[in-house]
Amino acid sequence: MKKFEEKTITTNELFKGKIISLQVDDVELPNGKTSKRELIKHPGAVCVIAKTDDQKLILVEQYRKALERSIVEIPAGKLEPGELPEVTAERELEEETGYGCRSLTHLISFYTSPGFADELVHVYKAEDLYKIEDAEGPDEDEFVELLEVTLEEAEEMVLNQRIFDAKTAYAVQYLRLEEMKKNT
Amino acid sequence: MKKFEEKTITTNELFKGKIISLQVDDVELPNGKTSKRELIKHPGAVCVIAKTDDQKLILVEQYRKALERSIVEIPAGKLEPGELPEVTAERELEEETGYGCRSLTHLISFYTSPGFADELVHVYKAEDLYKIEDAEGPDEDEFVELLEVTLEEAEEMVLNQRIFDAKTAYAVQYLRLEEMKKNT
Numbered sequence: 001m002k003k004f005e006e007k008t009i010t011t012n013e014l015f016k017g018k019i020i021s022l023q024v025d026d027v028e029l030p031n032g033k034t035s036k037r038e039l040i041k042h043p044g045a046v047c048v049i050a051k052t053d054d055q056k057l058i059l060v061e062q063y064r065k066a067l068e069r070s071i072v073e074i075p076a077g078k079l080e081p082g083e084l085p086e087v088t089a090e091r092e093l094e095e096e097t098g099y100g101c102r103s104l105t106h107l108i109s110f111y112t113s114p115g116f117a118d119e120l121v122h123v124y125k126a127e128d129l130y131k132i133e134d135a136e137g138p139d140e141d142e143f144v145e146l147l148e149v150t151l152e153e154a155e156e157m158v159l160n161q162r163i164f165d166a167k168t169a170y171a172v173q174y175l176r177l178e179e180m181k182k183n184t
Numbered sequence: 185m186k187k188f189e190e191k192t193i194t195t196n197e198l199f200k201g202k203i204i205s206l207q208v209d210d211v212e213l214p215n216g217k218t219s220k221r222e223l224i225k226h227p228g229a230v231c232v233i234a235k236t237d238d239q240k241l242i243l244v245e246q247y248r249k250a251l252e253r254s255i256v257e258i259p260a261g262k263l264e265p266g267e268l269p270e271v272t273a274e275r276e277l278e279e280e281t282g283y284g285c286r287s288l289t290h291l292i293s294f295y296t297s298p299g300f301a302d303e304l305v306h307v308y309k310a311e312d313l314y315k316i317e318d319a320e321g322p323d324e325d326e327f328v329e330l331l332e333v334t335l336e337e338a339e340e341m342v343l344n345q346r347i348f349d350a351k352t353a354y355a356v357q358y359l360r361l362e363e364m365k366k367n368t
Binding site for chain 1: 186187188189190198199201202203204206208209211213214215217219220221222223224226229245246247248249250251253254255257260262292293294295296297298299300301302303304305324325327328329342345348349350351352353354357358360361364365368
């Protein structure tokens with residue numbers, strides 16, 4: 001048995017949407033008692049730490065209905081069914097920024113909200129960027145504005161809360177660490 | 185009008201649980217077309233980067249039903265209604281680890297999954313820890329195991345995917361950056 005496993009007694013799928021689904025499970029706890037778990041299933045996503053040749057970080061600003069506001073994030077998007085994460089990464093980079101990349105490195109994959117959702121985000125670093133002529137634009141229901149900022153500007157944006165998205169905060173730290181390691 | 189605002193045409197709350205609720209909104213996009221948004225409302229949460237006096241990071245392993253497995257995370261928990269995040273932080277630290285802290289600093293707040301959820305996580309650093317006698321234990325449906333690891337061990341756990349949770353990956357980077365800044 002897995003550590004502290006919660007055994008499923010019943011699963012009730014209450015909603016199946018285009019992107020997420022919701023289920024409420026009755027579970028048996030390690031102590032034999034029962035509880036309910038409210039769970040969101042998500043197809044997974046990628047995000048891309050994209051550095052231009054002049055060492056700028058590419059950010060996108062977009063409206064997020066869940067937050068009722070626009071926020072600044074690194075390029076990101078959902079996995080399509082059966083799609084490899086690196087393919088999603090290149091697609092989203094092209095669609096949201098118009099850039100292609102000659103180098104794409106997987107850095108880490110992390111769960112964003114393990115308390116209630118199974119969304120796993122694969123984080124990539126894209127380098128050796130080039131502008132794609134006739135690049136595919138964003139999805140028809142997606143509107144984004146591009147920003148290219150220095151690492152210092154990105155850090156300032158974290159401090160003044162222009163950036164407050166987990167993957168983007170991670171990206172800013174990642175670049176600062178990379179910079180400091182290069183200089184030691 | 186906010187940039188790229190998506191105006192709500194109708195909101196349909198399809199589920200209201202103990203922790204999350206689900207709504208599907210019909211929205212008007214900036215180009216006048218309409219789309220649907222599947223949205224999760226969440227009360228928000230805190231997480232705590234807790235360093236012991238001998239510079240170890242406190243981690244908790246717990247089963248996450250959403251992932252059908254146990255994972256290793258920094259201590260974290262949901263906000264109770266009307267509760268200040270710093271109060272939640274101290275409470276979760278006590279309940280999950282048995283530690284109190286004499287120093288609690290807010291580092292950053294970030295959205296974990298802005299594509300579909302409004303969960304905002306407030307990240308704190310806890311220092312000057314002390315063991316609380318008769319500490320409150322975890323919630324009755326919560327089972328956790330404590331680990332205290334060095335920064336190097338935590339980094340190793342990221343590399344071998346024992347840690348793959350966004351807030352915990354952020355915490356490991358945070359501590360490495362703090363360490364490097366101290367030495368420059």
